[in-house]
Amino acid sequence: MNENELLGDAQTFILECYQELGKSPAEAAHRIAQIKGEIQSTGGYQHTFEELSQGAKMAWRNSNRCIGRLFWDSLHVFDARDHHTEEEVYKALCDHLAFATNEGRIQPTITIFHPIENDCTQVRIWNHQLLRYAGYEKEKGVIGDPASVAFTQVCEELGWQGAGTPYDLLPLVIQIKNQPPKWFDVPRGLALEVPIHHPEYPAITDLRIQWYAVPIISDMKLVIGGITYPAAPFNGWYMGTEIGARNLADTERYNLLPQVASCIGLPTQINSTLWKDRALVELNIAVLHSFKEAGVSIVDHHTAAQQFAHFEKKEQKSKRSVTGDWSWLIPPLSPATTAIWHTAYPNDEQTPNYFYQRPPYS
């Protein structure tokens, strides 16, 4: 991006951001003039903490695929732009984990590391999520999460060795500039996990299913007013279907529906008995029941859809149009029972926002 484009993006962001923060047009104009000067002398500009914080919240509000946007304004923002070594970054990630987990009363949080400067990435986290299970390719198939097989191999090449169970937490892999990445174990006390039980079918317990409490996306970039933050891990809480209808159910993930079905005595030979659908519902009931029993925040897809409807009304009151990616907003279980199914959303891309970026390893 050239300096003119950067100034244009900065101006657009400051005008919207300062208006939302109740600042005067004169204050916005003064800030824009200041940024113009900084871009002319350094080729870039630095956000104030206030701009960084509001920008991260606006980016969540603009995330078209997110059903959880009602709470966009309550995001906790940590400024880690002055962290330059792998150890400093690791400490900040541990602090994020502890704060966000909050003993189960999950707090939506983002930690923002140094932005790209002179086309150079300063900090990069190689994990897709800070907490995720390893996947080991074996002759008889995969042990653990098949979605993690490639990254698990990268971690093993870096010297990490997992225990080989289906639920081994992967290490945090942190890269500074173009140096080789360093890996660090997640302190066991910081990774809250939930054992999965069913309120009516005790046999489900014998499957020894578990999942981690806090989803923390760490591979997307945050773009605010033309400035790119390639390391900005953010977390919310889970919607139950993410775990029960995808991570544990997909055939190319943990593929547990046949085992759940036999646990509850369903005949799995004939499609029209809808055994797969019954197993899916019972697995999702077990996930919601287990998180609640463990005192860990989680939302069911019906409540989440109602909260999204509330978000739509709030945005209309604020004279902002709600953009969305319908195909991602509908939940994977009973989608047509939610109001989202019966609503159309323009999938226009706004900034600030969170975007995919090229993987740091291939």
Ligand code: HEM
């Ligand atoms: C507070 C509770 C939250 C819930 C229940 C929630 C729920 C979800 C769900 C279910 C998805 C779809 C994920 C998938 O299908 O794989 C999603 C996507 C997304 N969410 Fe949220 N979310 C929450 C908070 C947040 C926060 C705090 C942020 C950022 C600050 C965020 C940003 C996003 C983004 C960027 C996506 C799209 C990811 C992609 O394109 O791969 N969400 N959210």
Ligand SMILES: N/C(=N/c1cccc(CO[C@@H]2CCNC2)c1)c1cccs1
């Ligand atoms: N509940 C959540 N769910 C997700 C939000 C964003 C992305 C994902 C996982 O996306 C993967 C890539 C495409 N589907 C799986 C899950 C949150 C994670 C971080 C904040 S809220």
